[in-house]
Amino acid sequence: MDAPAVARKAQAGQFVVIRIDEHGERIPLTIADWNREEGTVTVVFMEVGTTTHRLARLGTGDSIADFVGPLGLPTHIDKFGTVVCVAGGFAVATIMPIARAMREKGNRVISIMGARSKDLIFWEEELRRVSDELIVTTDDGSYGRKGLVTEPLLELLQSGTRIDRVIAIGPSIMMKFAARTTEPFGVPTMVSLNPIMVDGTGMCGCCRVSVGGETKFACVDGPDFDGHQVDWDLLLARQRSYLDEEKLSFGQWEAQEAGSSGTKA
C-alpha cells in the first residue's frame, strides 16, 4: 500500500484502519511491514468477511478510500534476554516486525509459527531470518511438526531454557491458550488483541476489553496487553456481536459476485 505518511511513523505492533469505499466499513489491520524510503506499508489479512474478500480482489494500481494510521501503541521492545514469538495463522505477518525489532535490540529470538495446513504457511523464510530458532507446526501435520503452537511452547518452558518474555499473536483462542500455557511458569506474555473497532482512535469504545478487571480500549490503550490479565471469554463473545449481520452482508456480496461474473462469462 502506497501510504507515505503511515510508513514514515509505523512501528512494530501498530495497526491501520481501512475503508474500501464510500459504502465500506472501517476495519483494523495490523501493519506487517513498511518501507520508509518508498513510502509503502504492507498489511496481511485473511479473507473472512465482505471487506477482506473485496480487498483481496484488488490488484496493483487499485486504490481504497481510506488508510489511516499508524494507530495504537507500538509493541514494547526492550532487551529482555530470550524472547519467544508465537504466531498463529496469518499473524506470522504481525509477529515479523516484532521479532525483527526484538532481535535488533539484542534478544535471542525463538519463533514458533503454526497454521492449519501446509498451503497456509507463508513468510517462513522471512521469519527464520529474524529468529535465532524457528519451529513450524501444522494442525494436520502436512508440514513441519504436527500439532498446535502451544505444544512446542510448553516444551520450551519445561526444558528449563530461560525464557524472559513471550509474545503470542493470532486468533483470540490461540492467544488465550498460549497465555494459559505460560502462566504457570510466570513468564510475562504479551498478546495483541483484535476486537471489533470503528474509528480506531479512542472515540467509540467498541473495542473495549477487560484486562486485570479494568476496562481498556484496545485501539488506544493497546492493542498489546498482558495475556495473563485478559478476560478472554469476554473478548471472544464481543467478537461475535455481529455474526448474523456479517453473514447477511457476505451472502449478499457473494450473490452479487456470482451475478456479475455470470454476466461477464
Add this chain to the structure above:
Amino acid sequence: MPKLDLNRIPMPRQDPKARGKNFNEVALGYSDEQARTEAGRCIQCPKRPCVSGCPVDIDIPGFIKAMREDDMPEAVRILKAKNALPGICGRVCPQESQCEAACTLAKRDAPVAIGRLERYVADWERAHKDQTEAPTKPPVPTGKRVAIVGSGPAGLTAAADLARMGHSVSIFEALHVAGGVLMYGIPEFRLPKEIVQAEVDYVTSLGADLKLDSVIGKIDTIDELLDCGFDAVFLGTGAGLPMFLDIPGENLNGIYSANEFLTRVNLMKAYRFPEYDTPVKIGRNVVVIGGGNVAMDSARCALRLGAEAVTIVYRRSEAEMPARREEVENAKEEGIQFRLLTTPKRFIGNEDNWVVGMECYEMELGEPDESGRRRPIPKEGSEFIIDCDVVVVALGTTPNPLIASTTLGLETTRRGTVVADENTGKTVKDRVWAGGDIVTGAATVISAMGAGKRAAADIDRFLRG
C-alpha cells in the same frame, strides 16, 4: 414604537408518526411566505440585544432587515460575514438560551424566531448558488501557515476566519470526512449531512486545505507540525472520549456508548445496512441512559431503526434534563418513553454475553450539588429490572487524551481538558491555541464556533505581530 406581533410562526415539521420511521429531516423549514412574515416581526430595536446573545456576533437585525427588503443575497452576505456555518447553526444552536432569549420580544414570550430565519437564509443560498456567488476579493496572502487540528465546529470556524485573513490554512481530520460531531454525532433527521458537507465545502473554497484520515499525535505530533513549517496550531479536537458508568456488566454485547451507536448510524450509515457495510443492533427494547441532547438523538435513532420500544432512563427529573426543550418534546411526540428518577445499578446478560436486562434504583432528589441541581440519591430497596436488548450509554464525553499525551508543555485539567485563555484561546504552549470542547468539555456547537472565532482573531494578531 412599532406594533408588536406576538404570533411567532411555528416551524413546519414532519408528522410524528411518519417521521419515527424515516431519517429525513424533522423540521421542514419556513416557506418564503412564512419567512417573510416572521422577519416582519422584528422591530429593529436600536439596542440590538440579540447580537450580544450570539457567541459569533452575527448582525442579526441586519440580515433580517435585508430579508424584509427582499434582498436575499445581502442577507446571505451579512450572515456569512460572521458565520461560515449558518445552515448548521440555524438547525442546532440553542437559540432559546442565546439570541432569542435576549430578543426584546422575548419579554412578551414571543421572540423573533432568529434560528429559523438563519436556516431559511442558509437554505435559500444553497438553492440559489448562481445569485450569491459573487466573486469575493481574495485576501492578501500573509505567507503564514496555520495548522487546524480537528474539523468540527471550532476548527472549521477558525479555518474559515484565518483563510479569509490571508493565512495559509491546513485542516487535519482523523476521520474520513470533515465535520466532527456534526457528521458522526448529530443525526441526519436533525442535521442533514448534505448541509454539513456543503458548509465544509464552503470553508475549503475559502482556501483551507483539508487533510482527511490524518490522526495528529500519530502521523505528526503538534511539535512536529510547529517544527516543519507551521507558524501556529489551533487544537479543536473536541471531546471524543465516551464516559461509561463503571457498573457490572457494562461490557456485555449490545451495550454501546452513544458515540459508537451514533457513529455507526450517522457516519457509517448503518441505518442503510446492508447497502452500507457497517451494522448496528436494532433491538426490540432499547434503553438510553442520560438526559442530554445526545441521549435524545440516540433514542430517536433507535426508534427510526425499528425498535419496538425506546426508553430514556435519567437519574434526575425532567426539570433538570440538560437536553433542549424542543428535542425532549420531539422525542415524546415520536413515542419515546421516559423513566425519570431512575439510575442503573448493573446489567444482566445471558449465556452468550448479550444484555437482557438492567437492574435500576429509583432515585429521589436531595440537596443541590455543585452544579446547582438537586442531587439524586438512590432509594434503599427500590431495585427493579428493565428488560432490554440494546443499551446506549449517553453520559457525556471528555477530551480524547491523544493530543495532550503526545504534546510537550500543554497544561491539562483533572477532567482532561486543555487549559486555554477564555478570550483568546491561547494555551500555555508557545504558538498553540485551543478552543471548543477540548477546552470546555462537551458543550454546544455554537460555543465551540465562538471559541474558534476568538482564537482565529488572536492567532491573526500574533502572526501579524
